[in-house]
Amino acid sequence: MSPSADVDGERAVVDAAKTGDEAALTELYRLYYPRVYRYILARMGNPYDAEDLTEEVFLRVLDAIERFQWREAPFSAWLFRIAHNAVISQRRKEGARGRSSPLIEALPVDSQGPEEMVENRLAINEIMKAAETLPEAQRRVIGLRFAAGLTVAETARAMGKGEGNVKVIQHKAIAKLREIFVQRPAVYGKRRV
Amino acid sequence: MGRGEFEEIFEECLSALLEGRRSIEESLFLYPAWRGRLEPLLRTAEEIAAGLDEAPPHYVKERGLQRFLESARARRRLRQMLSPWAKEAPWWRWAPTGLAAVAVLGALAIMSATILAEDGQRLSGRASDSVSVKPYSATLVSTAAATSDQTPLERVQERVAVLEDAVRQGGPVEVVVLEDLEEANNELAAELDGPAEIGLIEQVAALSVASRQYELLQELQAQSSGVQARAVEASLAAAEEVLHELGVRPTPAPEATPSPEPTPSPSPTASTTLEPTATPDEGPTSTPPPTPTPAQ
Structure with a gap:
């Protein structure tokens, strides 16, 4: 369920956070941390990068939240634009250093057993590998819709595109991933639904 | 269709x-x-x-939250420190920019002087002749001497970092560390009380580090006993002295009364135990009353 369902409640929390209210900042952090982490993990493919960058995104939020305006975009779209910029900036740095982000070697997920971890790791690796063949816009839509859990409307605002356009991009991305998956042995992991 | x-x-x-x-x-x-x-x-x-659908490791999330809130607090303290000046003299808001510009100009001047001096030496060729141009050297002291030449503020910052690490890792804090911290605090308090003019940036840094160590020491005080408790108390007193010199009155941290169950999903009423314990005597202090809940 998208946290944006309770828009009025979130608005009150964001407005309080803009004044520096710690309870509100904590709430925003707890609400969005897992989603930002998942988004960055889906884009970077490495849990350690995802941890560092997620932390950096929230520090950037602190720097910018006073200037956040509701009329421009929903908070989630604004936040994921910051996350996207952080990913792009990190990629640029890695490109300059000649380092490519390695796929996940080990996921430090404390609530899983070894078998489930292996199964899950394969699923993510498979998705990451397949997603690398997609154009940037399609990868971004997959990250925002499936990892960050944004709605089509929020995704469209975060990307600065129309909703219709996002639906087309999403359809193409899933169709392309489908093509790739059927050519490979099935190694899908746990099911969410 | x-x-x-x-x-x-x-x-x-x-x-x-x-x-x-x-x-x-x-x-x-x-x-x-x-x-x-x-x-x-x-x-x-x-x-x-x-x-x-991958969950971040719990400890990473909590560690990130602590850093996030500490950063928010530091920003708030800085704002509170600067707000009286900003009201009385609005041009103060440009002070950091001005300082940065002066620093850049200074660096450029030093670089120019160095290049000119080196050029002069090279062009003269015959150094033993009448003209002798010495290149500018920015390092007048050796590295070893520089490290032993720490200011009291730098000493306190270094020791608070050690204390923070020890407290965060839940390990024992040695009495000698606490005594060292106390001594550094005493020196800093003496400097703040002294005739020398302390710059605004140093004051802000001193306030930030003193508030942080005050919080850490209070946290440590609750778990200490015997010799260590006495050392913590002495360090707390020294930290209070520093805060006092900075015109800040520390307020004791509220006692945490854990709620029976953690709040799994955030709600607009959720809050944390983290509340600044040092509030300036003057200036805006519009923070909500703390209602502690255990960290998840």
Whole structure:
């Protein structure tokens, strides 16, 4: 369920956070941390990068939240634009250093057993590998819709595109991933639904 | 039926699937005419969603939250420190920019002087002749001497970092560390009380580090006993002295009374135990009353 369902409640929390209210900042952090982490993990493919960058995104939020305006975009779209910029900036740095982000070697997920971890790791690796063949816009839509859990409307605002356009991009991305998956042995992991 | 219509239907089914409102089978039953195209796409979407449904490690999330809140506090303290000046003299807001500009100009001047001096030496060639130009050297002291030449503020900052690490790791804090911290605090308090003019940036840094160590020491005080408790108390007194010299009155941290169960999903009333313990005597202090809950 998208946290944006309770828009009025979130608005009150964001407005309080803009004044520096710690309870509100904590709430925003707890609400969005897992989603930002998942988004960055889906884009970077490495849990350690995802941890560092997620932390950096929230520090950037602190720097910018006073200037956040509701009329421009929903908070989630604004936040994921910051996350996207952080990913792009990190990629640029890695490109300059000649380092490519390695796929996940080990996921430090404390609530899983070894078998489930292996199964899950394969699923993510498979998705990451397949997603690398997609154009940037399609990868971004997959990250925002499936990892960050944004709605089509929020995704469209975060990307600065129309909703219709996002639906087309999403359809193409899933169709392309489908093509790739059927050519490979099935190694899908746990099911969410 | 056009392509746009299928995309609308697919998105509707996908949203229902991701939000757990409807299964794939239910969607296929609702749109039997589209079954052939919908099913493979929805199955793929389901696999992608499952693969990317990765939770961050709990300790990483909590560590990040502590840093996030500490950073928010530091920003608030800085704002509070600067707000009286900003009201009385609005040009103060440009002070950091001005300082940065002066620093850049200074660096450029030094670089120019160095280059000119080196050029002069090279061009003269015959150094033993009448002209002797010495290149500028910025390092007048050796590195070893520089490290032993720490200011009291730098000493306190270094020791608070050690204390923070020890407290965060839950390990024992040695008495000698606390005594060292106390001594550094005493020196800093003496410097603040002395005749020398302390710059605004140093004052802000001193306030930040003193408030932080005050919080850490209070946290440590609750777990200490015997010799260590006495050392903590002495360090606390020294930290208070520093805060006092900075015109800040520390307030004791409220006692945490853990609620019976943690709050799994955040609500507008959720809050943390983290509340600044040092509030300036003057200036805005519009923080809500703390209602501590255990960290999750």
